[in-house]
Structure formats: structure tokens, C-alpha cells
Amino acid sequence: MKVFGICASPRNDTTHYVLAHALDILESHNFETEMFTCQAKDIKPCMHCDYCLENKKCIIQDDMQEIYENLQQADGIILATPIQSGSISSNLSAIxxxxxxxxAIDYNLLRGKIGISIAVGGDRTGGQDFAHLANITYFMIHGIIPVSGGPFGSNLGASFWSQDSLDKIKEDTYGMESLNRTLIEFENFLNKYIY
Incomplete structure (x- = not known):
């Protein structure tokens, strides 16, 4: 089974660290993984021009092509975002x-895949829950099954307090516990519903 993780940070610092850690755990459990990072990538915003409806492809040719390919191949999807203005990053919103x-190619392309959310905030309550809700809403709109770590500390997904420091996020044991719980449920759903 393949898991595709999107690191929606423009800096590849704390959010990248957490997503890479999650993918390493999944790889150790025999999942194939792939990461896309937004750092130094060209992802233009959607023009909502409807070109894709008629031509079955996006009119914009940029680094989204890599994301399109991986999303189609993936069984599981991880959206990992830094908190910007109390919610997801502008990179993730564009994606x-x-x-x-x-x-536009196929209404059912993403339906039935399993998705989880990772949110990394510089503040303890910087908007992680709002970011999770944005990710979960996206999953639901596209027929992706959203999974959390359950009702005890990872209700909506894995939440981290980075204090804007790579060293500090490594010390966030609570965040790591929320990630571990979320990954356990993610794996359970992948194993139950995909194969």
C-alpha cells in the first residue's frame, strides 16, 4: 500500500520533520511512502476557469503534476501543514x-482513500484544530475517509507545538503521542478498507 504525504510548509523545518517521522514509521511497517514538499515549488492558485472540465486536465502546468500523479496512486494521504493565520498554509489551500x-478526469479518483491530518503551530493553541477541520472538510468533499487518533488527545489528528524551533518540536512528547495514536488508526483503516 502506498501513502502519500504532502508537506505544505514553504520552509521544510518543523512540519517537514514531523511528516518525515510519520512516513519513516509507516515504512518500517511495510508501507510504500512518498513525500511532496512545497519548499521551492511552483504551485499556482486555481483560476476556476473550468478548462479541466472540458479538457480533463488543468490548464496550469506547474509542480502540481507531481501531486496529481501521487494522489492517484496513493491508498493513504497525509496532509501536514504549518499553521498560518490560524489555519492551513496558503500552499495547502492552493493544492x-x-x-x-x-x-474533472474522474469523479471517483480520490474516493475511498484514507486521510489523516497533521498540524504544526508555533503556539500551543495557534489554530491546529481549525487546520484539522479544513483538512477533514477537504477529505469529506472528495470522498476521502478522514481518520483521527481517537477521543483522547488526538481527536482531529496529530497536533504539534513547535515554538518555531526544530529542537523544541522534538521535545513535544504530547504531539508525538497524538501522532502515534493517529498513525495506529490510519494503519488500521488502510488494512481494513483498502486490502
Whole structure:
């Protein structure tokens, strides 16, 4: 089974660290993994021009092509975002909007895949829950099954307090516990519903 993780950070620091850690755990459990990072990538916003509806592809040719390919191949999807203005990053918002072109090819392309959310905030309560809700809403709109770590500390997904420091996020044991719980449920759903 393949898991595709999107690191929606422009800096490849704390969010990248957490997502790479999650993918390493999944690889150790025999999942194939792939990561896309937004750092130094060209992801333009959706123009909502409807070109994709008529031509079955996006009119914009940029680094989204790599994301389109991986989303189609993936059984599981991880959206990992830093908190910006109390929610997801602008990079992730653009990616979400641009996947409209996939449904123009085939309405069911993403349906039935399993998805989890990772949110990394510089503040303890910087907007992690709002980011999770944005990710979960995206999953639901596209027929992706959203999974959390359960009702005790990872209700909506894995939440981290980075204090804007790679050293500090490594010390966030609570965040790592929320990630571990979420990954356990993610694996359970992948094993139950995909194969």
C-alpha cells in the first residue's frame, strides 16, 4: 500500500520533520511512502476557469503534476501543514483547490482513500484544530475517509507545538503521542478498507 504525504510548509523545518517521522514509521511497517514538499515549488492558485472540465486536465502546468500523479496512486494521504493565520498554509489551500482537476478526469479518483491530518503551530493553541477541520472538510468533499487518533488527545489528528524551533518540536512528547495514536488508526483503516 502506498501513502502519500504532502508537506505544505514553504520552509521544510518543523512540519517537514514531523511528516518525515510519520512516513519513516509507516515504512518500517511495510508501507510504500512518498513525500511532496512545497519548499521551492511552483504551485499556482486555481483560476476556476473550468478548462479541466472540458479538457480533463488543468490548464496550469506547474509542480502540481507531481501531486496529481501521487494522489492517484496513493491508498493513504497525509496532509501536514504549518499553521498560518490560524489555519492551513496558503500552499495547502492552493493544492486543495487545484485537485478539482482530478475530479474533472474522474469523479471517483480520490474516493475511498484514507486521510489523516497533521498540524504544526508555533503556539500551543495557534489554530491546529481549525487546520484539522479544513483538512477533514477537504477529505469529506472528495470522498476521502478522514481518520483521527481517537477521543483522547488526538481527536482531529496529530497536533504539534513547535515554538518555531526544530529542537523544541522534538521535545513535544504530547504531539508525538497524538501522532502515534493517529498513525495506529490510519494503519488500521488502510488494512481494513483498502486490502
Amino acid at each position: 486543495m483547490d487545484r485537485t478539482r482537476a482530478l475530479e
